Amino acid sequence: MSELSPEFQLIANWINPGARVLDLGCGDGRLLTHLQQTRQTTGYGMELDPAKVIAAVERGINVIQSNLNSHDICHYFDQDSFDFVIMTQALQVVSRPDRMLDEMLSVGKQGIITFPNFAHWRNRAQLFFGGKMPQNTSLPNPWYNTPNIHLCTFSDFENLCEEKDIEVVARTVVNSKHQPTFAMRFAPNWLGEIALYQVQRKPG
Amino acid sequence: MSQSIGLVTPQTLSVTTPLEMVCGARLSQYDLTYETYGQLNADASNAVLICHALSGNHHVAGHYEEEKSQGWWDQYIGPGKPIDTNQFFVVCSNNLGGCHGSTGPTSTNPETGQVFGPDFPIVTCKDWVNSQNVLREHLGIDVWAAVIGGSMGGMQVMQWAMDYPERLRHAVVIAAAPKLSAQNIAFNEVARRAIMTDPDFHHGRFIEAGTTPKRGLALARMLGHLTYLSDDMMGSKFGRELREGKLKYNFDVEFQVESYLRYQGEKFATKQNFDANTYLLMTKALDYFDPAADYDNSLAKALAQATAKFLVIAFTSDWRFSPKRSQEIVKALLDNDADVTYAEIESKHGHDAFLLPNEHYEGVFRAYMQRIAAEHEGAAS
Numbered sequence: 001m002s003e004l005s006p007e008f009q010l011i012a013n014w015i016n017p018g019a020r021v022l023d024l025g026c027g028d029g030r031l032l033t034h035l036q037q038t039r040q041t042t043g044y045g046m047e048l049d050p051a052k053v054i055a056a057v058e059r060g061i062n063v064i065q066s067n068l069n070s071h072d073i074c075h076y077f078d079q080d081s082f083d084f085v086i087m088t089q090a091l092q093v094v095s096r097p098d099r100m101l102d103e104m105l106s107v108g109k110q111g112i113i114t115f116p117n118f119a120h121w122r123n124r125a126q127l128f129f130g131g132k133m134p135q136n137t138s139l140p141n142p143w144y145n146t147p148n149i150h151l152c153t154f155s156d157f158e159n160l161c162e163e164k165d166i167e168v169v170a171r172t173v174v175n176s177k178h179q180p181t182f183a184m185r186f187a188p189n190w191l192g193e194i195a196l197y198q199v200q201r202k203p204g
Numbered sequence: 205m206s207q208s209i210g211l212v213t214p215q216t217l218s219v220t221t222p223l224e225m226v227c228g229a230r231l232s233q234y235d236l237t238y239e240t241y242g243q244l245n246a247d248a249s250n251a252v253l254i255c256h257a258l259s260g261n262h263h264v265a266g267h268y269e270e271e272k273s274q275g276w277w278d279q280y281i282g283p284g285k286p287i288d289t290n291q292f293f294v295v296c297s298n299n300l301g302g303c304h305g306s307t308g309p310t311s312t313n314p315e316t317g318q319v320f321g322p323d324f325p326i327v328t329c330k331d332w333v334n335s336q337n338v339l340r341e342h343l344g345i346d347v348w349a350a351v352i353g354g355s356m357g358g359m360q361v362m363q364w365a366m367d368y369p370e371r372l373r374h375a376v377v378i379a380a381a382p383k384l385s386a387q388n389i390a391f392n393e394v395a396r397r398a399i400m401t402d403p404d405f406h407h408g409r410f411i412e413a414g415t416t417p418k419r420g421l422a423l424a425r426m427l428g429h430l431t432y433l434s435d436d437m438m439g440s441k442f443g444r445e446l447r448e449g450k451l452k453y454n455f456d457v458e459f460q461v462e463s464y465l466r467y468q469g470e471k472f473a474t475k476q477n478f479d480a481n482t483y484l485l486m487t488k489a490l491d492y493f494d495p496a497a498d499y500d501n502s503l504a505k506a507l508a509q510a511t512a513k514f515l516v517i518a519f520t521s522d523w524r525f526s527p528k529r530s531q532e533i534v535k536a537l538l539d540n541d542a543d544v545t546y547a548e549i550e551s552k553h554g555h556d557a558f559l560l561p562n563e564h565y566e567g568v569f570r571a572y573m574q575r576i577a578a579e580h581e582g583a584a585s
Contacts, residue, residue, distance in 0.1 A: 044538070050564040053547055057571040064534065064546045075531075076538050 004034050006179070007194065010172055011086060011112055014198050015039050019083040022046070022108060024068055024100075025090035029056030043082060046072070069095045077107040086112045089194075091157075093147040098160060101199075105166065110200045117173075119153035119189045138193050154189045161199060170198040208274055209241045209282045209289050212266035214305060219338050223300075229325030233314060236339050237305025238262045238297035241281065242289035244343070249580040251345040252287060253336065253372075254296035255353030255360035258428070258486045259478060261304035264296045265289075279561055286569040287352070291577045295343065300335050301327040301485040309481030310411065320481075322408025327485055329363040329493050336360075337368060349576050350374035351512075354558040355525065356486065359493045362533070365510035366495055374576050375512040376569075379522055379558040381529035382503045382536070383494040388524065391431055392487040395424035399480045408481050421480045422469030429468045434521035434554035503532060504539035513543035515572045517565065519557040520550050545572065 004012075008031045015021065019041050023032050026045025035041040045063045047053050056063040066072040068090070085108030087100070092115050094100045104111040116138040117123075123134035133143040141148065152160075154173070161168055173184050173192030184191045216237045223231040239262050244251060254264050254277065265281035267274050281287040281294055298306035301324055309324040316323075340348065351372045353361045358380025365375040381388070399405060402420030406413040442461035457463045472478050499505035514537050518530035527548050537544040547568040551557035557565070 042541075044544075050547075050550070050567070054564070054567040054571050057545055057547075057568055057575065060575050062543050062545050064538075064544070065548045066546075072531075076535055078539070 004030065006174070006177070007088065007114060007196065008034060010174070010196055011088070011114070012038060014112060014170065015041060015084055017041075019043075020081065022073075022077070022082045022085045024073070024085065024087040024104070026056060026061065026063060027052050029059040029061035029063060031086065031088065032056075032061050033059045068100070071099075071103070073103045073107055079106055080109055082108040084108055084110050084112055088112075088114045089116070091115045092150050092152065094150070097150050097152070098164070101160070101164065101166065105199070105201050110169065110198060112196065112198050113157075114194060114196045115152070115157070116148075116194055117154050117189065117192050118151040119155065120193050121190050122193075124190075154192060154195050157195070157197065161197075165202045166199050167202045168197055168199055170196075172196040207283055208278055209266035211269060212239055212241065212263070212275070213268070214239050214262060216305060217339055217342050219335070221338065223331065223335055223338075225325050225331045226328045227326040231300070231307065231325070234300060234307035234335065235305065235311070236297045236300070236307075236335060238295060238339060239264065239266075239275075240343075241265055241294045242292050244293040244345070245580070248293075248343075248345050249347070249349060250291060250577070251293045251295060251343070251348050253340070253348050253351045253364075254281070254287075254294060255332075255336075255351065255357035255364075256296060256299065257353070257355040257357050258490065259425075259472070259483075260357070261302060262296045262298040262306075263304070264294070277559065279559065280566070280569065286566055286573055288573065288577070292349065292573070295339070295345075297336055297339055299327070299332050299486075301482060301489070303479035303482040308479065309408075309485065310479050319411050321411060322481055324481060324485065326488055326492075328489050329360050330367065332360055332489075333363045333367050336364075337371065340371065346371075348372040349580055350376055350573075352376040352378070353380070354378040355380060355555065356490055356493075358525075359490070362495065362507070362510075363493075365512045365514070366506060369509055369511045372512045373579070374515065374572075375510070376515045376517075376572070377530070377533060378517045379519055379525050379530075379555055380533070381525040382496060382532050384491055385529075389491050391427060392491055395427050396484055396487055398423035398427070399484060402480075405480065408484075410480065416473070416477075417480045418473040421473040421478065421483060422466075424483060425472040425478075426465045426469040429465060431524045432555040434523065434552055436521060437552045437554055440552070503536035507533075507536045507542070508540050510537075510540075510542065514545070515568075516544060516546045517558070517568065518546075518548050519553070519555070519565075520548060521552050522555045522557060524555040 017039050021041045021043040023045040026047050032045050045061050046066045048067050053065045085104040091097045126134040173188040173195050174180050175193045216235050220233050263275045264277045265275040283290050298304045301308045303310050309320045313320045351361045351364045358377040361375045361377050399420035402417035404415045405417040445460040495506040496503040516530050518527035534546045549565045
């Protein structure tokens with residue numbers, strides 16, 4: 001599918017064929033459709049927005065309309081129901097990202113999470129030199145009206161994982177065009193705009 | 205453009221194979237009155253069965269020659285509508301025990317030559333599904349593309365999915381519950397008491413007595429109707445509005461909401477001439493519905509035999525069968541790794557929302573039906 005975003009293509013690379021996948025905040029079901037077609041995955045999407053639910057149904061996705069903040073995930077699914085629980089660009093909008101991580105890694109063996117990096121140099125520059133909350137292509141909303149209530153940096157996220165005994169299996173850092181650059185490898189927390197993390201509970 | 209299906213006529217299937225009922229009774233013969241809309245395709249893969257709710261019947265869409273009013277789900281069934289009669293062959297039958305043509309308490313008992321009245325056997329969801337399965341065979345339909353129903357009809361849909369898993373590809377369960385709560389049963393019991401304590405009830409033999417328990421039936425309907433509406437919706441529709449602009453300090457109808465409820469009760473008991481024994485039977489069938497009871501009270505186990513794909517829909521302000529009840533169904537299906545889609549529709553109309561226009565509801569419904577249509581078109585080509 002040509003319309004698939006580079007971010008979704010990067011995620012698809014991590015999914016093994018035949019996997020059971022839960023996509024939290026699945027939107028119009030584009031990613032799940034792609035995974036079903038190219039990786040023969042099965043599973044469900046969860047989405048709150050009515051228009052997106054309709055779009056997902058049109059694509060033939062099994063979608064459960066639900067508010068991710070209402071702790072529906074553990075209510076609906078047993079432990080280790082999925083090989084992968086995916087959450088793209090939504091960790092920063094949930095009321096308790098730390099608990100969300102717990103829920104993801106309860107019902108899934110691995111989690112795949114993507115979010116915008118608040119410590120990207122452009123955000124730092126806007127705050128440092130302009131004295132204002134950053135507003136740009138990856139963070140388009142003004143501070144007083146934004147769904148992004150829990151913005152964090154790559155370092156913040158990795159610290160949280162460390163605290164929670166969560167292992168980062170893989171990490172890809174990209175710019176807003178979803179391309180990794182050479183320099184990003186050396187200073188991801190400065191230069192990376194979006195990160196894709198593959199995480200799991202540490203064994204034992 | 206969506207429009208009404210237009211003029212429709214009911215048909216009747218007379219079944220002579222006896223029906224062994226759950227309660228132990230046996231119906232030696234019975235009629236099923238039904239309507240169909242649209243065309244059955246060559247491989248009979250586009251048939252959809254609609255299951256009606258407590259006071260509903262087989263007249264789902266279109267209108268009769270002598271009447272202007274449309275069937276009860278005309279909003280959602282017709283050319284270009286979510287259940288598109290240009291694509292689907294739609295069937296709906298009046299439930300056994302009903303009072304709109306199918307054999308019920310107002311029919312003559314062939315064994316006694318008398319009206320059944322209170323002697324009509326207690327009927328359950330299972331019996332309805334068994335009788336509808338005879339209709340399916342009669343119509344030459346191997347597998348329903350979908351069985352669809354709201355409220356009590358939704359329960360029937362679940363029963364279909366459990367009892368005849370190989371006979372339906374999709375199950376659409378709208379504003380339903382896996383079983384009634386104590387509160388639901390209590391409401392039904394008050395309704396039954398209202399009917400049975402009406403002096404015109406005559407132990408259910410009111411037809412022979414040349415009367416009907418209108419007051420009891422109207423009361424039962426008023427109570428039922430209340431549970432279909434939401435507090436918010438009644439607030440915005442009626443508030444504390446007075447009929448004559450000022451308080452009269454007596455027991456006449458003063459508030460608009462009183463007038464509305466009385467009108468609804470009256471209409472049901474007189475104009476629509478709903479049979480009181482049918483009302484009793486339908487409420488009992490609702491009370492008895494509890495498929496999990498035979499499976500260690502596990503709905504997941506009960507639904508394990510179902511192979512249909514499910515669409516479950518609930519409405520936010522429905523307190524009769526709230527979204528929580530639909531979520532129980534969804535959870536049980538998820539436990540079985542079943543194909544299920546769940547939509548929770550924002551609506552202020554309470555339980556009645558499943559009959560009313562709503563953009564999100566219509567959108568989900570239409571999208572899902574298109575998915576089903578694509579399947580049978582794919583299979584046919």
